[in-house]
Amino acid sequence: MLKVAVIGATGAVGQEFVIGLNKHPWFELVQIASSERSAGKRYIDALRDPNTSLLKWHNKENIPENVREMVLNRVEEINPNKVDLIFTALESEDAKMIEPRMATEVPVISTAAAFRYEDDVPILIPGLNDEHCELLNIQRKNRKWNGFIAPLPNCTTTGMAITLKPLMDEMGLESVFMTSLQALSGAGRSPGVIALDIMDNVIPYIPKEEEKVQVETKKILGKFDGNSIVNASVKVSCTCTRVPVMDGHTETVFAELKKAALPDQVKESMINFSKSVSIRELPSAPQDYIIVHDDPTRPQPRIDREINDGMSTVVGRLRKDTVFKNGIKYVLLTHNEKMGSAKGAILLAELFKSKKII
Numbered sequence: 001m002l003k004v005a006v007i008g009a010t011g012a013v014g015q016e017f018v019i020g021l022n023k024h025p026w027f028e029l030v031q032i033a034s035s036e037r038s039a040g041k042r043y044i045d046a047l048r049d050p051n052t053s054l055l056k057w058h059n060k061e062n063i064p065e066n067v068r069e070m071v072l073n074r075v076e077e078i079n080p081n082k083v084d085l086i087f088t089a090l091e092s093e094d095a096k097m098i099e100p101r102m103a104t105e106v107p108v109i110s111t112a113a114a115f116r117y118e119d120d121v122p123i124l125i126p127g128l129n130d131e132h133c134e135l136l137n138i139q140r141k142n143r144k145w146n147g148f149i150a151p152l153p154n155c156t157t158t159g160m161a162i163t164l165k166p167l168m169d170e171m172g173l174e175s176v177f178m179t180s181l182q183a184l185s186g187a188g189r190s191p192g193v194i195a196l197d198i199m200d201n202v203i204p205y206i207p208k209e210e211e212k213v214q215v216e217t218k219k220i221l222g223k224f225d226g227n228s229i230v231n232a233s234v235k236v237s238c239t240c241t242r243v244p245v246m247d248g249h250t251e252t253v254f255a256e257l258k259k260a261a262l263p264d265q266v267k268e269s270m271i272n273f274s275k276s277v278s279i280r281e282l283p284s285a286p287q288d289y290i291i292v293h294d295d296p297t298r299p300q301p302r303i304d305r306e307i308n309d310g311m312s313t314v315v316g317r318l319r320k321d322t323v324f325k326n327g328i329k330y331v332l333l334t335h336n337e338k339m340g341s342a343k344g345a346i347l348l349a350e351l352f353k354s355k356k357i358i
């Protein structure tokens with residue numbers, strides 16, 4: 001068993017880490033930490049809102065018994081020499097300060113944006129760009145660290161990149177336009193989205209989100225040339241909106257292919273990719289990496305987000321665009337807190353273990 005710590009364990013993503021690591025066959029959660037506000041408290045007490053007494057636990061599954069009573073550490077109390085791996089679920093500004101301190105001693109898998117755009121840092125989606133893991137060795141050497149920082153993408157990038165990969169490999173990609181309808185949990189727990197702002201409403205702007213998706217997609221789909229990642233040449237443009245859905249980001253995608261393809265060929269390439277994906281034997285891997293529906297009323301967040309415990313990317317409405325040359329359109333659903341963050345990070349850790357990177 002490898003010993004792991006979670007920093008930011010009380011937040012929206014942190015809570016998913018606690019669930020995803022519960023009774024994990026390879027990883028044992030031995031330390032948890034969050035801000036000064038919570039340090040020194042039992043996990044269950046730190047989750048209780050001091051003003052309303054509400055327990056801010058957002059999962060259908062109960063808090064695992066062994067974690068309820070665990071005392072939250074200060075970040076300084078996490079001893080990198082006593083754990084094999086640290087998962088972080090911090091806002092970017094906090095991550096910028098905390099993650100390098102940890103990475104000097106131990107590998108860090110991060111859900112934050114803080115280091116995603118640096119040249120010696122890959123943005124990893126397990127099963128999609130495993131060869132980019134090589135860049136972690138270069139990062140270690142550059143920074144003289146025993147560990148490294150391995151970030152996941154923004155949760156809105158994940159599902160789109162997963163569905164674009166087989167298209168890029170088989171037909172080539174010229175350009176992509178995407179509009180997202182993003183869930184409330186994607187905004188985190190504190191302060192999150194205020195109910196009065198979002199009930200009966202759509203918010204047409206999520207700060208910094210569109211830039212992240214546009215840059216990250218090109219890096220993830222890029223090629224590792226032995227020294228660095230050469231971005232994919234596809235043009236990516238998007239509009240990101242927030243909708244009153246609890247979990248699961250829906251995205252409408254238009255892709256202009258280099259080579260014409262019928263919707264059935266696109267479907268086949270997604271299914272073939274899904275069947276042959278490298279990570280399918282790992283403990284947190286979904287049975288289907290991508291699911292493609294013929295039913296035009298799917299995917300829907302309420303029905304489809306929990307399929308394979310939120311680890312599948314669900315596609316529907318796959319059709320030819322009749323206006324633009326070689327255009328294909330589809331709708332996808334990706335679970336922002338499962339494959340899009342905590343459980344995706346655990347899957348990445350499993351990939352690292354299987355490749356002996358940790």
Ligand SMILES: NC(=O)c1ccc[n+]([C@@H]2O[C@H](COP(=O)([O-])OP(=O)(O)OC[C@H]3O[C@@H](n4cnc5c(N)ncnc54)[C@H](OP(=O)(O)O)[C@@H]3O)[C@@H](O)[C@H]2O)c1
Nearest residue numbers: 008010011012013034035038089112155186188189190341
């Ligand atoms: N929510 C999603 O669906 C999602 C998906 C993908 C990626 N992400 C990214 O994941 C990260 C975490 O997001 P989230 O939604 O979980 O945020 P969140 O709900 O606001 O949680 C933030 C966590 O960070 C802790 N924290 C705050 N300041 C700290 C400090 N100085 N030192 C140590 N811990 C500190 C908080 O502890 P207290 O409880 O003590 O305040 C809390 O546990 C962000 O970078 C976000 O962009 C989120």
